[in-house]
Amino acid sequence: EAGVVQSPRYKIIEKKQPVAFWCNPISGHNTLYWYLQNLGQGPELLIRYENEEAVDDSQLPKDRFSAERLKGVDSTLKIQPAELGDSAVYLCASSTGRTKGWTGELFFGEGSRLTVL
Amino acid sequence: KQEVTQIPAALSVPEGENLVLNCSFTDSAIYNLQWFRQDPGKGLTSLLLIQSSQREQTSGRLNASLDKSSGRSTLYIAASQPGDSATYLCATRGAQKLVFGQGTRLTINP
Numbered sequence: 001e002a003g004v005v006q007s008p009r010y011k012i013i014e015k016k017q018p019v020a021f022w023c024n025p026i027s028g029h030n031t032l033y034w035y036l037q038n039l040g041q042g043p044e045l046l047i048r049y050e051n052e053e054a055v056d057d058s059q060l061p062k063d064r065f066s067a068e069r070l071k072g073v074d075s076t077l078k079i080q081p082a083e084l085g086d087s088a089v090y091l092c093a094s095s096t097g098r099t100k101g102w103t104g105e106l107f108f109g110e111g112s113r114l115t116v117l
Numbered sequence: 118k119q120e121v122t123q124i125p126a127a128l129s130v131p132e133g134e135n136l137v138l139n140c141s142f143t144d145s146a147i148y149n150l151q152w153f154r155q156d157p158g159k160g161l162t163s164l165l166l167i168q169s170s171q172r173e174q175t176s177g178r179l180n181a182s183l184d185k186s187s188g189r190s191t192l193y194i195a196a197s198q199p200g201d202s203a204t205y206l207c208a209t210r211g212a213q214k215l216v217f218g219q220g221t222r223l224t225i226n227p
Contacts, residue, residue, distance in 0.1 A: 042206055042217030091160060104149050104210050108161040
């Protein structure tokens with residue numbers, strides 16, 4: 001079974017340019033998360049989706065960040081315009097929905113490393 | 118607001134030693150606690166998941182314990198190997214989201 005797939009793995013852009021990251025969760029996982037990880041830190045939640053609905057986006061800087069999960073499967077995270085401080089790893093994770101037997105275990109992708117020059 | 122702390126930030130031990138990584142959290146109202154491993158430049162790999170009703174979980178040479186009343190979890194690694202070198206992160210799940218510690222960077226010296 002395929003894990004969480006993210007692309008691109010690496011992206012280098014100049015400040016003020018736009019950038020987009022894509023995530024394909026594990027098949028059947030209704031819940032999708034985007035996390036931000038700075039060097040030497042633990043991941044911090046940006047947004048959580050239940051199917052196509054963003055149920056927690058309180059930590060997403062909405063002036064420049066946006067996300068979508070139109071059909072409740074793949075998701076895209078966009079930054080426009082990028083700033084120097086956005087250099088970090090953007091991690092996508094997924095888990096099953098809250099049905100009987102739900103464990104709450106999260107599965108992560110390899111991440112997308114962004115460098116803003 | 119949940120705060121998760123991992124001490125020490127870095128640990129270096131000789132191969133073959135048994136070791137313990139610590140994780141503490143401020144809010145005991147958690148649904149579960151998950152331990153992850155992260156290799157440089159990689160994503161997070163789930164190691165062990167302990168539900169709030171459980172005391173410990175084991176997988177191979179790894180054993181994780183959970184004491185909600187004291188707000189602590191430990192990850193025990195037996196007979197450490199150089200391949201165990203990585204950053205280990207713990208995370209607690211509350212009502213909705215996961216809160217991570219900053220991780221312990223472990224180095225096993227041959």
